[in-house]
Amino acid sequence: xxxxxxxxxxSQKERYGKLKDIGTLHPSLGLAYVAAMSESKDHEVKVVDSxxxxxxxxxxxxxxxxxxxxxxxxxxxxxNMNRCYKIAEIAKNFDNNIKVILGGAHATLExxxxxxxxxxxxxxxxxxxxxxxxxxxxxxxxxxxxEVDGLAWxxxxxxxxxxxxxxIKDISILPKPARHLFPxxxxxxxxxxxxxxxxxxxxxxxxxxxxAYCSGHLTFGKTHRxxxxxxxxxxxKELITKYNADSIQFYDETFTANKKRIIELCDxxxxxxxxxxxxxxxxxxxxxxxLLKKMKDAGxxxxxxxxxxxxxxxxxxxxxxxxxxxxxKAVDLCKKVGxxxxxxxxxxxxxxxKEDSEKTIQQAIDIDLDYVQxxxxxxxxxxxxxxxxxxxxxxxxxxxxxxxxxxxxxxVPEGRSVEEIKDTVKKAYRxxxxxxxxxxxxxxxxRKLPPKNIYNMxxxxxxxxxx
Ligand code: B12
Ligand code: SF4
Numbered sequence: 001x002x003x004x005x006x007x008x009x010x011s012q013k014e015r016y017g018k019l020k021d022i023g024t025l026h027p028s029l030g031l032a033y034v035a036a037m038s039e040s041k042d043h044e045v046k047v048v049d050s051x052x053x054x055x056x057x058x059x060x061x062x063x064x065x066x067x068x069x070x071x072x073x074x075x076x077x078x079x080n081m082n083r084c085y086k087i088a089e090i091a092k093n094f095d096n097n098i099k100v101i102l103g104g105a106h107a108t109l110e111x112x113x114x115x116x117x118x119x120x121x122x123x124x125x126x127x128x129x130x131x132x133x134x135x136x137x138x139x140x141x142x143x144x145x146x147e148v149d150g151l152a153w154x155x156x157x158x159x160x161x162x163x164x165x166x167x168i169k170d171i172s173i174l175p176k177p178a179r180h181l182f183p184x185x186x187x188x189x190x191x192x193x194x195x196x197x198x199x200x201x202x203x204x205x206x207x208x209x210x211x212a213y214c215s216g217h218l219t220f221g222k223t224h225r226x227x228x229x230x231x232x233x234x235x236x237k238e239l240i241t242k243y244n245a246d247s248i249q250f251y252d253e254t255f256t257a258n259k260k261r262i263i264e265l266c267d268x269x270x271x272x273x274x275x276x277x278x279x280x281x282x283x284x285x286x287x288x289x290x291l292l293k294k295m296k297d298a299g300x301x302x303x304x305x306x307x308x309x310x311x312x313x314x315x316x317x318x319x320x321x322x323x324x325x326x327x328x329k330a331v332d333l334c335k336k337v338g339x340x341x342x343x344x345x346x347x348x349x350x351x352x353x354k355e356d357s358e359k360t361i362q363q364a365i366d367i368d369l370d371y372v373q374x375x376x377x378x379x380x381x382x383x384x385x386x387x388x389x390x391x392x393x394x395x396x397x398x399x400x401x402x403x404x405x406x407x408x409x410x411x412v413p414e415g416r417s418v419e420e421i422k423d424t425v426k427k428a429y430r431x432x433x434x435x436x437x438x439x440x441x442x443x444x445x446x447r448k449l450p451p452k453n454i455y456n457m458x459x460x461x462x463x464x465x466x467x
Contacts, residue, residue, distance in 0.1 A: 001136055002044045004069035005031050005181075008083035009050040009057055024190050025052060026200040029251060030104055030128065031075050032177030037129040040175045043136065047178070052186040061090050068095070071467040072137065075104035076114070078380060088119035099139060103128045106400070108219050109382035111152035115159045126219055127205075129174060132163045139458035155347075167221055171205055172228040176235055184243045193303055195247025195279050199222040199239045203232045203265070207253040209283065211306070212384035213316045213346065213377075216253050224257045229265050233272060240276060253279035259291050266298035277301045284330035285322050292337045300339055300369075305330060307343040310363025311356045314349050318385065328367045335368075342371040347428060348421045349377045350385075350392035352413050361428045365435070374428045375405040376421065377413075 007028060038045050048055065048063055055063075056376060064072070074084045088100040103124040107114050111123040124131045131150035138148050145153050150165025160331075168174065189198035204226035207216055239245040256262050279302035280295075287303070295303075307327050309315050315322060327343075335340045345360050353419050364372045379386040379395060380403065389395055393413040402408040410417045432438070 001071055001140060002067065002069045003035075003038050003046070003071045003073060003136070004064065004067055005035055005045070005047045005073045005075075006060065006087055007031070007047075007049040007051055008074065008080050009055055009060065010083060011082060024188070024249075026053075026187050026189070026251075027177075027179060027182040027184065028075055029177050029200060029202050031073075032179055032182065033131050033174060034073065034103065034128045035181055036175040036178035037133055038264060039181075041133055041136070045178070045181060047181040048184055049186075052183050055292060057086060060087055061094070064091055064094055064098075068378070071099050071100060071101060071139075073101045073132070076102050076106035077104065078109075080404045081106055081114075081400050085117050085119065088117065092119045100373065101132070101135065103132065105215060105219060105380075109215060109380070111161055112159050115152055115154050120200045121153070124150055125152060126150050126165055127167055128380065130168065167206075167225070169225070171225050172231050174227075176231065176238075179238075179243065179426060183445055190246070190248060193247065193249065193279060195245070197243070197245050198247040198249055199243055199245040199390065200249045200251045201232070201235055201239065202251040204252045204255070204257070208257065208365075209254065209321060210319050211308075211321075212388060213308075213379070214226070215380050215383050218382055224254070226258065226261055229261075231263060231266050233268055236269070236276070237272075240274065246276055248276055250278060250280040252280065254282055254286065256282040256286045256291060256295075259286075259288075262291060265295050266294045266300075269298040274299065279303065281306070283322065284326045286355045287330050287333060289333050289337065292333050292339060296337045296339050298338070302342060303334060304342045304344065307364075308346050309349060309352075309356075310345065310354070310360035314352055314356060314360075318346075318349060318437050327363070331367045331369060340370040342373070343367075343369040344373050344375065345428075346377050347374050347425055348409070348411065348413055348416060350388045350411075350413055352377075353415065354420065354424065357424050357428070360427055361431055364428075364432055370433050372428075374425055376409055376425060377411050378403050378405045379411055 027049065031045055035045050035047055048060065050060060074087065076084055084102060091100055099121045100119055101115050101122045101124060102120055107123045108125040111125050114120050114123045123134060124135065131148060134148045135151055138145055144161060145151060149163055152159065152161045154160065187199060204224060206220035206223040206225055208222050208224050236248065239248060245358060277299050280300065281304045284305050308318060308320050309388045310324065312324055333343050343364055345364055347357050347360065379389040389411050394410060395411050396409065402410050409421050412421065
């Protein structure tokens, strides 16, 4: 079948607001995996990444007319739903027989709502590869859709949600992501990451933890499944030789969830003598000195830690299952072995007072991180945080376009106001980044970044401080 995967038009400005110049633009690995599986079953597959190509809806209309797909697949986030609906409308206006299929985070959380839109035919909830494949088979062979696990669909009687698809036990059997279908030359990473060309890779699926604000487990469960070291090494080689990556960002939700696996992977990266630096995301309770030393030897220069709050009561409320002491210890250990740290703290959590926010900002300063970000509490639908927010304060908007976590305030805790929260966020960045001690240290470290990154960083820095 002719399958067209579309990333709806959006811009870095829409996604990151005023911080667009330090934003990330990477191929969607979710789409790349589903596309690879479709290609392996001999479907004719095309991917359009509108953000990378700077395409608008007219461009998409032209592409749909030229390629004339039988199937259109789109990856949903809550922030891109309206754009997905618009593309579905364009497709149906052109040819009502085109089947429009949604997958990804938001469709997984709200399959029924998605299908209420007249132009959406199917929703694949959860892990996508097998279900997408089975659905295409069912469409081709006119089979009963009831047999397709993981599918939500509709007939004259209404919306039907089939039983879930079992998670793939061994993800190393999956075809590697179809990066060749993406405009790989267009992608870039945040300005403060090293390397001229940073590309992304994912080596595991799922996270066994239970943070109340996270919806990751709704797609991949609380399991932790990982690719083989052999496959990962092959993929890294491809990123370096075919796509000119000199730096890699591991997108795993919790990269160091299995210490033994990471030590093995690092050993192999060292054996291969890869000339790359890399970064990853993990939790402060999942690193120790032995592991960090090995990671450093294998090229790790930066770790993103989800620290979330400087107030233990709030860490407990969002079920982060870490302590303030663990935050400090992890950052100290990274410093000791020479790995930089980037901490993310959510501001304006439920029951968070202005004084609590001050404590969080102070914690970021005290533990002496290299970079921080302060996203604003955004209760994604389907998460436990959403329920807590409903009980503890005011959810101001249910228009998902605003759920960006950066510029828009969608939730206000009891006793706080939109203006005061905006002001607190502004002050948080200023207090952290405008310290003379910090600035002198940073200027010295900036020398390791390519000139374009330095320019974008300084520009974004000025906007952040003085917006
Ligand atoms: C890495 C990441 C990013 C990266 C990269 C995105 C990219 N280009 O890949 C960046 C930083 C850019 C990003 C941005 C955002 N992200 Co994000 N991100 C993630 C993260 C940590 C991992 C995603 C990933 O690569 N997973 C690995 C791949 C293999 O899995 P997958 O994408 O889920 O795809 C599988 C299935 O979902 C399904 N599938 C996916 N798409 C499709 C499409 C079709 C047609 C089909 C059939 C199936 C299918 O099949 C795939 C294979 O099994 C997730 C957390 C998580 N656990 O998912 C959050 C997550 C997806 N992000 C989230 C959000 C909210 C955002 C932002 C809106 C926030 C922001 N302002 O930063 C933006 C929106 C981006 C956009 N395009 O509009 C939320 C989504 C919640 C929601 N209800 O929408 C998540 C779940 C985190 C959370 N807060 O809970 N994100
Ligand atoms: S550790 Fe990260 S991926 Fe795991 S549940 Fe918490 S926020 Fe989600």
